[in-house]
Amino acid sequence: MMGGRRLSRHFNHPPRVERQALIWLIIALIPATLGHWEVLPGWLILFAAAVVAFRMAAFKGWIPELNKWIKASLMVLTVLLFAWTSRRQFTVENAVGFFVLAYCLKLVELKSHRDAYIFSFMTLFLLALGLLFSQSLFRTAFVFTFMGVGLVSLTAVSTQMKMKSLVSSLGSVYRLMLLAVPVLAILYVVFPRFGPLWSMPLNSSSAFTGLDDTVSPGDVANLAQSGERAFRVTFRDNIPLPKDLYWKGLILDRYFSGRWSRSFFQENTERWSGKPRNLSRDEAFDYEVLLDPHNRSWGFSLDGSQLVAGDAYSTTQGLVRFTKEVKSATWYRMKREVQSGEQLTPAEIDRYTKLPQLENPQTITWAGQIVQSHDSPRGQINYVLEFLNENNFFYTLNPPLLPSSDRADAFLFGSRRGFCEHYASSIGILFRAMGIPTRMVVGYQGGEWNTQGGFLVVHQYDAHAWLEVWLRGEGWVRVDPTAAVSPARVESGIREAVAEEGTFLQNSPLSLSRFSDVNIVSWIRDQAEYLNYMWISRVVNYDQESQKSLLSRFLGNGDIKYIAMLLAVTAAVLFGGLGLYSLWPEWAKNRKQPVQRQYHRFVRKLAVKNSSIHPGMTPRQILEAPGNLEADRPTIRSIVLGFERLLFAGVSDRAAGQQLLRQIKRQINRL
Amino acid sequence: MVSVIQQFEKRVSFWVERRIPPVNQVELSHREIFILPTRWGVLFLGLIGLLILTGINYQNSMILAVGFFLFSILLLNIVSAYRNISGLYIKFHHSEPCFAGDLGGLEFVVAAREKNHSSIEIGWVPESFNTVDIEKGQSVRFIIELPCPERGRYRPGRMLITSVFPMGLIRAWSWQDLKAEIIVYPKPLESQMVWGQAEGDQQSGKKAMIPGQEDFEGLRSYVPGESLNRVAWKKYAQSGEFYSKEFAQPLTDPEWIDFSAYSVGDTEIRLAMMCHQVLAMNAKRQLYGVRLPGKVIAPDLSELHKNQCLSALALYPEG
Known part of the structure; x- marks a missing residue:
């Protein structure tokens, strides 16, 4: 009787997707959507949750499936809602948001196998898009971890396995992913890198924190409340003292109606004075900056240094500029140079001393008094700094509100409580009123040393504003009025400077930076920072240049021809390796049974010629089988006799056996 | 155009015939396994291309890395698909005869000797397929049902053994002729038609009816x-x-179901009627024998006898 299982099924997949596949698709949806939570409008996340709940309930049979009219109106409604909330801006964030919306709608109407496959592919793509906004170690780990779930959902869709075996196949998928790592690594290293193939019209809306190119009251103080990282620096040697770590970003030479900004001349100088950029990493350098994306086109540098490598340029004023906004972590290398004093034309002197009339009358009067009492500009400046130090000025992140006009007067002769911006701004006005060419510089000051990695981390709260004055014969000289008030600010950082008042990162009570005093917290922060730094600088920032220098180490030349050759060799190694990996068990087995292997060859060869021969026949049966070609008979006979000796009679010593087998092999070849 | 395709198909099947000769049992190895991406595998390649393009255009290394990663997953899928199907042991075990027009069941044995084999689909395109999962060391017997339209010895020929495991991107398959066959009995045809013990005349049929009238x-x-x-x-x-x-009718003399007794209809119709008669006799517990040109089965009454008779009808004139 028949004891087998009688299950009949059509070869092509049934049109409807199975339940266990649906569960896996929903499981995979969650990380794919949540990976974008920062850029998604809140309602879209709620919508995704509702879709999941609806699908689950329909799946349990609690509620009926929606009919097509409801689905269609749901689609129209959500797309309109999306258009409304995105304010019709074509940014990357909105594109991703729209993709998420389409993805959720796909789940609503998902029915067939085809839909399920497409949905799985969308899951994988959406997971990968999570890396658009951050390529940190954590984000990368997140994406790759949940790729596994996405791949299992593909298994669930394609194979109708039971839930239990799908759960266990999660393990084998992760094993497969581990095996994929070497291939991935090779491809990552040798795949040729080049610039964008076409410019992407999609812009990112500014979700970045960082300095802006105008400074109005409160800007720097806002940054001081952010524990985010601005950039990281590694020094080759000669690490400067903390008080010398002034990272210049912007020069603001125009003071008008209460705010400092860049004049037209300044912007032109920055735009046109760039030296040709140099992408080579071979130049000697003093320090390397790894800039976090801030969506602005400027970088930061120490006084008197020039860019030697990186996709950027230095201006004549020693500032670092990029040709476009920095949207991913970017490196550049700087070399310090001795500068000769710059000469100013009368027109420039005029520009750097320009002040709006009728503003801050008290300050202007005081400026006149100082000029009369002190001869040299040096002496005048020193007098002002001493005055700041000795007259109850306070450094605080919680300054009292100043009136909207005559701020310098109100600050210098009234409140006397403020932070870098207040000091730089009002003293800048004072200097200009004194006839000294003055400009405001904004950037960062100081930084935190990562002992593990040996690099400096500059945070947003290190944002700072100071002054540069032009002295005849000396050129531009840095003057930091804040340092005169609070030496702690420039020597040990803002945390120390406001330690008493406790306003450091007061708006982010859970920021790790707040707890740097606790040893273990600061150690963990150090380690994480170090890992992430190594990750970004060594792995993520592996670009055309690093590829060239790495490959030229092996090939002597970064020529495209060699890269192509290397790719070909890689492909050969990859496929060869894969083939070996898949066929190895068979070969290994065959090697262990040389006689059986030859016998199989023999039978297979004959079976092609003679249909009455099949595996499983004994040598004798083969010899006597009808239909053997007359010409082959003597060879077959000899081979069969040989096999009988080897298999049944037993050959006395090994060497003789091997000899006989070799002889048989030759005879089989002749068949 | 059509003839070119047909010629190509003919060449392919000829090549397959030579490469994989019919066998009684087989353990699939690289000689017999073919691998190609499914259409989803091709689309997956498109997804990889899209990711790499996104990575290049946004200068995003990690998206590029995801592209490479999925590419290596695709490559490893080739290996997994191959390993999943290779080493699978399969053998035709047994078939149960059926009547023409019914579904015939072919029973196969598959065994996993060295590893697990998941989601293996076995059968004939496009009629019927069976999906089996076999764990290492296990063997599974299963039945594939095939429609058998015609009387005779039905050989479905090359069967497809295939799997898209693990991710549906790559299909590994093998064509095997395991010499499976099924004996298809004629479709029983009930007749009011006359049949005589000897050369009876057509009008006397009623009297000669074997279904009795007493009990x-x-x-x-x-x-x-x-x-x-x-x-x-x-x-x-x-x-x-x-x-x-x-x-x-009470058991009396053995009845002969005689091919030559049917005076009308072609061979197939006669055999169909005889088939019906064999079943009727068997149901009535009447001793009966079958006479076919060149073959005589002596009267008897048993399940085995019935099968012998039906097989003889099925295989006529083969013998």
């Missing part, structure tokens, strides 16, 4: 043309349907 045995559906005497009128009053009373 009531049961009811069966009325067939138009039957004597109205045999209609179960009581049953008709109850159900509104016509039934005929069946009467069993």
Whole structure:
């Protein structure tokens, strides 16, 4: 009787997707959507949750499936809602948001196998898009971890396995992913890198924190409340003292109606004075900056240094500029140079001393008094700094509100409580009123040393504003009025400077930076920072240049021809390796049974010629089988006799056996 | 154009025939396994291309890395698909005869000797397929049902053994002719047609009817043309349907079901009628024998005898 299982099924997949596949698709949806939570409008996340709940309930049979009219109106409604909330801006964030919306709608109407496959592919793509906004170690780990779930959902869709075996196949998928790592690594290293193939019209809306190119009251103080990282620096040697770590970003030479900004001349100088950029990493350098994306086109540098490598340029004023906004972590290398004093034309002197009339009358009067009492500009400046130090000025992140006009007067002769911006701004006005060419510089000051990695981390709260004055014969000289008030600010950082008042990162009570005093917290922060730094600088920032220098180490030349050759060799190694990996068990087995292997060859060869021969026949049966070609008979006979000796009679010593087998092999070849 | 494709198909099947000769049992190895991406595998390649393009255009290394990662997953899928199907042992075990027009069941044995084999689909395109999961060391017997339209020895030929495990991106398959066959009996044809023990004349059929008239045995559906005497009128009053009373004839002399006794119809119709007669005789526990040109099966009454007779009918004139 028949004891087998009688299950009949059509070869092509049934049109409807199975339940266990649906569960896996929903499981995979969650990380794919949540990976974008920062850029998604809140309602879209709620919508995704509702879709999941609806699908689950329909799946349990609690509620009926929606009919097509409801689905269609749901689609129209959500797309309109999306258009409304995105304010019709074509940014990357909105594109991703729209993709998420389409993805959720796909789940609503998902029915067939085809839909399920497409949905799985969308899951994988959406997971990968999570890396658009951050390529940190954590984000990368997140994406790759949940790729596994996405791949299992593909298994669930394609194979109708039971839930239990799908759960266990999660393990084998992760094993497969581990095996994929070497291939991935090779491809990552040798795949040729080049610039964008076409410019992407999609812009990112500014979700970045960082300095802006105008400074109005409160800007720097806002940054001081952010524990985010601005950039990281590694020094080759000669690490400067903390008080010398002034990272210049912007020069603001125009003071008008209460705010400092860049004049037209300044912007032109920055735009046109760039030296040709140099992408080579071979130049000697003093320090390397790894800039976090801030969506602005400027970088930061120490006084008197020039860019030697990186996709950027230095201006004549020693500032670092990029040709476009920095949207991913970017490196550049700087070399310090001795500068000769710059000469100013009368027109420039005029520009750097320009002040709006009728503003801050008290300050202007005081400026006149100082000029009369002190001869040299040096002496005048020193007098002002001493005055700041000795007259109850306070450094605080919680300054009292100043009136909207005559701020310098109100600050210098009234409140006397403020932070870098207040000091730089009002003293800048004072200097200009004194006839000294003055400009405001904004950037960062100081930084935190990562002992593990040996690099400096500059945070947003290190944002700072100071002054540069032009002295005849000396050129531009840095003057930091804040340092005169609070030496702690420039020597040990803002945390120390406001330690008493406790306003450091007061708006982010859970920021790790707040707890740097606790040893273990600061150690963990150090380690994480170090890992992430190594990750970004060594792995993520592996670009055309690093590829060239790495490959030229092996090939002597970064020529495209060699890269192509290397790719070909890689492909050969990859496929060869894969083939070996898949066929190895068979070969290994065959090697262990040389006689059986030859016998199989023999039978297979004959079976092609003679249909009455099949595996499983004994040598004798083969010899006597009808239909053997007359010409082959003597060879077959000899081979069969040989096999009988080897298999049944037993050959006395090994060497003789091997000899006989070799002889048989030759005879089989002749068949 | 069509003829080019046909020629190509012919060449392919010829090549397959030579490369994989029919065998009784097989353990799949690289000689017999073919691998190609499914259409989803091709689309997956498109997804990889899209990711790499996104990575390049946004200068995003990690998206590029995801592209490479999925590419290596695709490559490893080739290996996994191959390993999943290779080493699978399969053998045709047994088939149960069926009547023409019915589904015939072919029983196979598959065994996993060294590893697990998941989601293996075995069968004939496009008729019927079976999916099996076999764990290491296990063997599974399963039945594939195939429609058998014609009487005779039905050889479905090369069967497809295939799997898209693990991710549906790569299909590994093998064509194997495991010499499976199924004996298809003629489709029984009930006849009011006359048949004689010897060369009876057509009018005397009623008298010669083998279904007896003495002992009531049961009811069966009325067939138009039957004597109205045999209609179960009581049953008709109850159900509104016509039934005929069946009467069993006591065991008497063996009946011969003789090919040459049927004077009408071509060979197939005659065999179909004989088939019906064999079943009827068997049901009535009447000794019967079969006479075919060139073959005589002596009267007997048993399941085995019935199968012998039916096989003889199925395989006629093969013998």
